[in-house]
Amino acid sequence: MSITDRRTDLGSPWRRLAGALRGAGDGLAGWGLVAPVVLFFAVVFLVPVGLMVRWGFYRQLDTGALSDGFTFANYIRLFSVDLYRKATWTTLEISVLTTVVSALLAYPLALVMARGPALIGRILTVVVIAPMLINVVVRAYAWRVILANGDQGIVNWLLAQIGLGPVHLLYTEWAIVIGSVHVFLSTMVLPIAAALGRIDPAVEDAARTLGASSFAVFRRVTFPLSLPGLAVGSTLVFSLTASAFVAPALLGGNFVKMLGPLVQEQILSVFDWPFGAALATLLVVLVMGVNLASVGLIERRLQRKMKGAR
Amino acid sequence: MMARPDIELGGVVKAYHGHRAVDGVSFGVERGTILSLLGPSGCGKTTVMRMIAGLVRPDAGEIAIKGQPVTRVPVHRRNVGMLFQNYALFPHLDVGGNVAFGLEMRGVAKADVARKVIDALALVKLDKLAGRMPHQLSGGQQQRVALARALVVEPSVLLLDEPFGALDKQLREAMQVETRLLQRRLGITTLMVTHDQEEALTLSDEVAVMRGGRIEQLASPTAIYQSPTSAFVAGFIGTSNFLRGRIVLRQGDRALMESDDGIRVTVASAAAVGERLTVALRPEAIRLDLAGTTGSGPNRVATTIDQVIYRGLTTHVYLKRAGGEPLTAIRQNDDGAILAGLVPGAAVEAWWPDERNHVVAEDPA
Numbered sequence A: 001m002s003i004t005d006r007r008t009d010l011g012s013p014w015r016r017l018a019g020a021l022r023g024a025g026d027g028l029a030g031w032g033l034v035a036p037v038v039l040f041f042a043v044v045f046l047v048p049v050g051l052m053v054r055w056g057f058y059r060q061l062d063t064g065a066l067s068d069g070f071t072f073a074n075y076i077r078l079f080s081v082d083l084y085r086k087a088t089w090t091t092l093e094i095s096v097l098t099t100v101v102s103a104l105l106a107y108p109l110a111l112v113m114a115r116g117p118a119l120i121g122r123i124l125t126v127v128v129i130a131p132m133l134i135n136v137v138v139r140a141y142a143w144r145v146i147l148a149n150g151d152q153g154i155v156n157w158l159l160a161q162i163g164l165g166p167v168h169l170l171y172t173e174w175a176i177v178i179g180s181v182h183v184f185l186s187t188m189v190l191p192i193a194a195a196l197g198r199i200d201p202a203v204e205d206a207a208r209t210l211g212a213s214s215f216a217v218f219r220r221v222t223f224p225l226s227l228p229g230l231a232v233g234s235t236l237v238f239s240l241t242a243s244a245f246v247a248p249a250l251l252g253g254n255f256v257k258m259l260g261p262l263v264q265e266q267i268l269s270v271f272d273w274p275f276g277a278a279l280a281t282l283l284v285v286l287v288m289g290v291n292l293a294s295v296g297l298i299e300r301r302l303q304r305k306m307k308g309a310r
Numbered sequence B: 001m002m003a004r005p006d007i008e009l010g011g012v013v014k015a016y017h018g019h020r021a022v023d024g025v026s027f028g029v030e031r032g033t034i035l036s037l038l039g040p041s042g043c044g045k046t047t048v049m050r051m052i053a054g055l056v057r058p059d060a061g062e063i064a065i066k067g068q069p070v071t072r073v074p075v076h077r078r079n080v081g082m083l084f085q086n087y088a089l090f091p092h093l094d095v096g097g098n099v100a101f102g103l104e105m106r107g108v109a110k111a112d113v114a115r116k117v118i119d120a121l122a123l124v125k126l127d128k129l130a131g132r133m134p135h136q137l138s139g140g141q142q143q144r145v146a147l148a149r150a151l152v153v154e155p156s157v158l159l160l161d162e163p164f165g166a167l168d169k170q171l172r173e174a175m176q177v178e179t180r181l182l183q184r185r186l187g188i189t190t191l192m193v194t195h196d197q198e199e200a201l202t203l204s205d206e207v208a209v210m211r212g213g214r215i216e217q218l219a220s221p222t223a224i225y226q227s228p229t230s231a232f233v234a235g236f237i238g239t240s241n242f243l244r245g246r247i248v249l250r251q252g253d254r255a256l257m258e259s260d261d262g263i264r265v266t267v268a269s270a271a272a273v274g275e276r277l278t279v280a281l282r283p284e285a286i287r288l289d290l291a292g293t294t295g296s297g298p299n300r301v302a303t304t305i306d307q308v309i310y311r312g313l314t315t316h317v318y319l320k321r322a323g324g325e326p327l328t329a330i331r332q333n334d335d336g337a338i339l340a341g342l343v344p345g346a347a348v349e350a351w352w353p354d355e356r357n358h359v360v361a362e363d364p365a
């Protein structure tokens, strides 16, 4: 089996990861190779996450001391107070919106990057990557200037010039979505462009000789073969948006609350570490749950498609 | 009356960056036959094929399939079956899905699709593997799926671009035979691209040798081997010794040529005395006499053996003449043994029947 075929294989990233781990486990040499990474992750990821989950089950007493043992008090509060339920919902909503908008913007861009003239491809790559070179705080402040409400924002000023507006943008969900799309667009574009670049042009030529119009080639060959890239990009953008805190804090302010800023508030302003930990745990579970569910869904759909094609 | 060829090209030209990759190619492939495009790498074979399929637009010239001009018909309406060098199976579809693709594009009813897919897979003996994914197949199996996928839509013509190039020798020969049988059974007009001369000779009804974007010679396999018209074809199909020289004597429709290094050969040629000619001489035409010099007539020369290479069925004998000029002879091995006495350093008389002297056109270059 040639390497190209294996690379365009739609096997899930998870299955491939499992395969790689099994392969690595084939001998002591394999373990030797992964040991440093395993150790590193154990120290900087598993231990803190474990501690975080554990802290979520403590309770901060009025004296500021921690309760002993195990309590669900934080979680009960989390699910019974409107603010937190709403923040959870808002977080999901904004993350999904950001993912969808990024995907819609990124896909045509990735197509041009992967298929267009080499020079344009290179220029686009630079344009897409450039925002990553600027600190996220700076970018968020820039968006505040652009989206500011009343007659101060650039958008509203422009709208006023043509006799429209003003619109209310800053401190809305859309402000966060716009800011996040800007921050994470490259995260979506690059995996899609990579997946498109890996498609063997002969496969598309074959589809054309078999009677597929340009649109049919895209729908039946190009798009399905680029799905792994789209899945990777979506997973990353969703996760990063959901757990972000700078853009939500600066662009949503006190009017749109997401879980990220709430965690920060609890820990750094209220000093209620156990409740902050519970909020953070909820965020992690939420992100992981959505990712696993969507990966599973995509995989099932693909398999059904392949069967159905027969 | 002869019907029009199923594939017709007239003066087809394609240039890339000002360089003519295909430079005025015209030929026809008769109904039900296989024509092979043979030539060195980069001579434009694939480009010709892609223009017939519609994947490349010619700069000039006309292409017709089954009598219909298709030069301005888009790929997906040309109804050609094409086999790509690396098969280009859809990696995200299983074998059945791959074969069904062309039928679905044609809007064939679901029930008919299923039946035709099974029939097509049976044709290439893969009906048991309909549920496999392409990466779970061997190279030969992938090739067959690609063939089934191309044939199931009942294409007007079949285009094969180096179809066996990626297979190992054993499998390649098996697939060549199988493909040829299938082609005969279906009677489908086929154009094959290859740079394997043996493949071209064994599989084709006609062979077109290409060079630098042009067709150098188009003829049946036997004609192209036995009567190459140019030095290039004589050297590209099999091997040839080349003798270059001047006519020194004329007698009726025959002439005596003396090569620049002193070999005298008789040729059938109308060339006048003093004119320059090139004669191609197949190595297997050369006989070897170990007895030493036996005569001084034309079509013979005294040599010493430089190297002897045993090739199983044949022995390649590399000879050297007094002045060091090389000459290659190929002898059939009787009972698989090398002819006794063929050892480096031995003096041998090389001679050949004069009908094996073949006048060829010299390269313009």
Ligand SMILES: Nc1ncnc2c1ncn2[C@@H]1O[C@H](COP(=O)(O)OP(=O)(O)OP(=O)(O)O)[C@@H](O)[C@H]1O
Pocket: B016, B017, B021, B039, B040, B041, B042, B043, B044, B045, B046, B047, B048, B195
């Ligand atoms: N898309 C292209 N862009 C630029 N040049 C091209 C393109 N396709 C082919 N060429 C050039 O045209 C010439 C003929 O190419 P072609 O692929 O037809 O050769 P070929 O005879 O099939 O060779 P091979 O035996 O190596 O497959 C080559 O010089 C090649 O570099």
Ligand SMILES: [Mg+2]
Pocket: B045, B046, B047
């Ligand atoms: Mg080629």
